[in-house]
Amino acid sequence: MACEQWREILSAELDGEASRSERVAAEEHLAGCAGCRAWFDAAAAVTRRARTRVAPPVPDLVDAVLAAVPPVRARSPWRERVGLGLRGLLGLLGAVQLVLGLTQIGRDAVIGHGPGAGQHLWHESAAWNVAVGAGFLVVALRRSAPTGLLPMLSAFVATLVLLSVNDLIIGQVAVARLVSHGFLLAGWAVMVLLARPGWRPGGTPPQRTRSSGSRWSLRLEEQPEPAPLRLVPPTPYSAQARHRRAA
Ligand SMILES: [Zn+2]
Incomplete structure (x- = not known):
């Protein structure tokens, strides 16, 4: 074998x-090999020096780093309670909306949406009620x-409101039918509130000092997740290369 x-x-x-x-x-x-003996002594000396070298003094940055960390603001109990209340209300509205949709499937009469609305349109609107x-x-x-x-629900609510106003003006819809849309409107309003960072479960409460635009801004792109750190196992090659460079 070569040296x-x-x-x-x-x-x-x-390297052990x-x-x-x-x-x-x-x-x-x-x-039996003086050349390798000399090489080994030099490499061992370099390794020893690298391992026992005194670490250069670095300034203590603990206080500065801790001072720069934004304060952790606990969610206030009332915010927690209101968030829970909103969710309870949303659950109730969802149950009502679901029952409305299911009973709508059971009935085959077209009530309130005027003549000309076929059986299928009735079923289609029932499916929407169940889904919402x-x-x-x-x-x-x-x-x-x-x-x-939110985007789809907001578009649905906006379109429904516009069409309902139109139908109301030309007398094509019974007021009782419009009242049933109230559950949808209320649920949508609760969803808009719950989508705000302060009300999200685990979300951070709004920071008053932040000034980078409105919290209502439309985000068109998902923020990319930072790549997770991973441990790279040390390879024998890199250690040998180090020693060869040192020798
Ligand atoms: Zn040798």
Whole structure:
């Protein structure tokens, strides 16, 4: 075996990575090779120096770092209670909305939406009521931030309000039918409140000092998650390269 290969084994020995048989064989080679003996002594000295070098003094930054950390603001009990109340209300509205949709499926009469609305349109609106009720219930029970549901629900509510006003003006809708939309409107309003950072479960309360735009701003892109740190196992190669450079 060439001296270069013996030195790789000796380098591994300095890193504590050589096997017992490798160590014994390397010792035998060292006994008969002055070049490798000199190399090994130099490499061992470098390793010792690197491991025992006095760490240079660094300024104590603990106080400065701790002072720069933004204060952790606990959620106030009343905020917690109001958030819980909003979720309870949303759950109730979801249940009502769900029952409305399910009873609508049971009935096949077209009430209040005027002549010309076919059986299928009636079923379609029932499906929407069931879906909205289920959505309200899930948000209330899972305590998740309802931001993902808001764009579609807001468009649905806005369109429904505009069409309802139109139908009311031309007398195409019974007031009783419009009242049933009130549950949807109330649920939507609760969802808008719950989507704000201060009311989210686990969300941080609004920081008064922050001035980077409105909290209502429309975010069109998801913020990319920072890549998690990972441990890279030390490779024998890098240790050997270090020793070779040092030698
Ligand atoms: Zn040698």
